[in-house]
Amino acid sequence: MxxxxxxxxxxxxxxxxxxxxxxxxxxxxxxxxxxxxxxxxxxxxxxxxxxxxxxxxxxxxxxxxxxxxxxxxxxxxxxxxxxxxxxxxxxxxxxxxxxxxxxxxxxxxxxxxxxxxxxxxxxxxxxxxxxxxxxxxxxxxxxxxxxxxxxxxxxxxxRSDLKTIKKARRLISDNPHDLLGYVNFGLSNKRKLLNIIFSQLESLNNFGWTVVEGIPDSNLKRVCRSEGGGKRATVPMKRVMLSADFAIGGGGLSAYERAYVGIPSVTVVLSDNQRGIAKILQQAGAAITLDTRWTTESDLLAGALEQLGDPEIRAQMSQAGKTAVxxxxxxxxxxxxxxx
CATH class of the missing domain: 3.40.50.2000 (Glycogen Phosphorylase B;)
Structure with a gap:
């Protein structure tokens, strides 16, 4: 050397x-x-x-x-x-x-x-x-x-590839029935949490959510449509981030990544060391923060997701994230x- x-x-x-x-x-x-x-x-x-x-x-x-x-x-x-x-x-x-x-x-x-x-x-x-x-x-x-x-x-x-995604992201959709979102907790094994989140998404009948579930150990994600019989497919994560209207994920590094590219998020705090980032992004207006203990209460999670159905709120959160990071x-x- x-x-x-x-x-x-x-x-x-x-x-x-x-x-x-x-x-x-x-x-x-x-x-x-x-x-x-x-x-x-x-x-x-x-x-x-x-x-x-x-x-x-x-x-x-x-x-x-x-x-x-x-x-x-x-x-x-x-x-x-x-x-x-x-x-x-x-x-x-x-x-x-x-x-x-x-x-x-x-x-x-x-x-x-x-x-x-x-x-x-x-x-x-x-x-x-x-x-x-x-x-x-x-x-x-x-x-x-x-x-x-x-x-x-x-x-x-x-990451450098996120800088390319940030430049290429399409305009945020203003149609609440045609929203693309993804759920991803990286390498963490959060099967119980994912099941709770999916059940809440499916209960929001007035929204046509498309959900991307993070699969540990893979750079591919699984897409699940809550309407249309639960159709599933695999797509590269980069493609999802290019067009995502919202995301649900943890409060670690990925929370800053979502804010950087301008993806409005529900940040779920998975551990004590994630509380700081989650609080910073919520105060900046870039994310809605939920503690893991709240995810069993349907009204709290559903309320956060319904906020993301408002195109004006999503646009404000998107800009706030790009400004903060x-x-x-x-x-x-x-x-x-x-x-x-």
Missing amino acids: TGRDLIIIASSNSQIGGGHLSRQLVLADEALRRGWEVSLIGHMRAHEMTLLRGRGIEYFAVSDHRSLAEHLIAIQSISQKIRNGILVIDNYELLEPFTQMRDELGLPQVHFEDGGGFENLADVIVNSGLSNSENFEIANIPSERCSFSIVGPQAAMI DGLGAGRVMNQIERL
Whole structure:
């Protein structure tokens, strides 16, 4: 390896979802574009490893995303070949132990956190679940905590293909009986939640919803029409996002992606670390937020979906999302990394 090197720790599986790996691949692409060498340490399944093809990323596999020992072995192997390494940690289980080993490792650290606060010491902290105004003033963060922080939508990592989709999206339909929507919770196994959502969609007889259900482990989605006998077909996700009038999904990275391309959304909070992003997007007017405990109450979910049947509300939410998320997060993070 030559020049500067980025060592990224991130994994992807059904337990932790795919958001950590997804945003780190965006960061890796930006680093590679700037001439950096990139190594990735993590645990992923075979089909997820196809995401690394052709990217120029050196991959070091571990058997358990929580194993500090395995990650340290990989770091030691990489460190023997580099002189100017930066360690990027996008793994909640390992933030604290790597903080404690900061001096021993001798590598500047960039931490990706979500929600809560700045729990650990790092040179750069990236937290997409915090907003400047509500949680802290950047100027008041003690210098010993971090050199720089990037928070909220400014920290959102947006894939390059979504930038193409944003430009190509058609005008929002003003016909409430001809709406295209999709339901997608990524790699998370949310079968019970999906069944509740589908039952609510089917109960809205005055709407002709088309629903796209996210299938874990696949880049294809299944289309289900609530009218017309439940016809199903498979379509590429990119095609759905080009024409979707609404979406229902989790409050992680995908929530920022939907806002960026201008898709009005019902954001379902699946875990505590998603509450920050969901709140930020709701306050921006880009999404309607529901807690998972609410999904068993038909009137709340149905009410949110009926709001999306109003073309004026959808248009306002679409513009609010595009205004809130500019898609430049990876560049901001790399700018700070290059200052270390």
